[in-house]
């Protein structure tokens with residue numbers, strides 16, 4: 001892979017004209033979130049490196065994952081690779097799971113260059129800023145959080161590296177949101193049953209593949225590090241935490257080490273969340289930070305999330321689609337591709353060949369019973385195998401010409417839902433919608449229609465025109 | 475100083491800017507709200523803070539717990 005860590009990835013983005021630098025000093029508010037909002041809106045949707053923030057020592061990187069170009073470069077592909085091609089390239093890399101990590105000594109781990117254990121003040125290291133106006137405070141929104149199963153601390157597969165929102169609440173105190181269905185909540189429950197603190201490491205400024213994997217719904221006993229290695233085609237470098245025996249990325253920019261205070265909950269939130277609305281204030285656990293290690297001149301990479309699409313929508317796009325695709329494909333080999341890019345899989349489009357009448361509905365029902373699809377997916381559209389589910393014009397064609405509204409539209413009332421979906425009522429319950437936009441096959445029957453043909457030599461001319469267009473750009 | 479969000483009087487200085495006396499950050503002990511001295515008045519001023527996001531400090535203990543605190547396991551002898 002062309003990069004080993006965030007720094008090298010930023011250098012790659014810059015070389016590919018996918019990174020811009022802001023050299024003038026900016027204010028933490030409102031400039032940093034305004035930059036995060038703006039970056040995905042311009043055509044190349046570059047990452048932004050903000051060198052100087054008033055009152056702070058260190059720099060900020062924003063929108064690192066926030067475009068299909070950056071996403072392709074993260075996967076080691078040319079920056080103009082189409083979404084569908086990226087999907088299949090990701091599927092191929094995924095098949096290499098597991099590629100186990102390697103461990104390096106603390107002396108060789110860049111993240112150990114500087115170590116702070118006294119007079120900790122998070123603001124000294126992190127240029128913290130308000131992400132959305134009515135957030136309850138300053139958030140670390142793009143960290144990888146590592147924890148272990150307290151009953152099985154040597155089991156690396158049960159070690160978890162996930163992304164959970166972190167609210168700064170003191171110089172050495174933060175709040176964390178482990179939702180009950182998150183893996184870290186399983187670790188916390190086991191620790192709290194014994195009234196023990198749970199050691200965690202909050203890793204910031206990571207290899208972009210690590211952030212991609214830490215927001216992917218993998219199974220409890222699957223290691224995010226092994227997946228990240230598979231995506232890179234080479235092992236991730238880990239090192240040991242200073243305390244708590246955790247395995248942390250050796251090349252991250254900054255690692256905050258601490259422990260979740262057992263059996264206490266304090267007010268946290270609100271925070272602007274991925275569906276484009278605030279999630280309310282709740283009582284949640286807090287984390288005491290006892291050690292910070294970081295690289296020299298550490299970069300604070302953070303996530304702005306706003307009205308979709310912003311960076312998080314790119315970050316949660318194909319890594320939501322692929323596990324669903326693989327789970328469906330196991331039982332329904334006719335499935336061609338899954339596009340679950342809409343609001344973390346609340347909207348899903350599946351393309352499949354139909355084995356018999358009603359097959360599209362069966363595929364949709366299987367999707368709605370997968371671990372992720374059950375709570376998240378609300379609107380499921382099934383299209384024929386020749387429709388590209390990533391091409392919304394083609395999907396609209398299927399909806400307008402294939403759907404018999406009386407037969408092909410189904411609702412399932414009062415099914416499991418996602419509490420962060422503002423339309424789930426009560427929070428955590430919603431009604432599912434299935435739209436089967438496939439062409440009926442026997443024993444189902446449709447009026448006779450014949451599809452238009454693609455002219456002979458189309459592929460030749462497509463490539464010919466693409467090449468002319470490309471050479472005119474260069 | 476009064477917390478702009480819950481009107482509590484228990485407000486502490488969280489930190490001064492690491493460089494050059496540029497700003498201070500304050501935090502409310504009651505509702506954990508934090509803000510920077512350089513933010514707009516509709517963040518810092520209790521009278522201007524958006525009413526939809528105000529917090530009633532007497533009702534904080536009634537908020538949902540996430541995740542719920544499990545029962546303690548019996549000590550094994």
Ligand SMILES: [Zn+2]
Nearest residue numbers: 477480502505
């Ligand atoms: Zn308050």
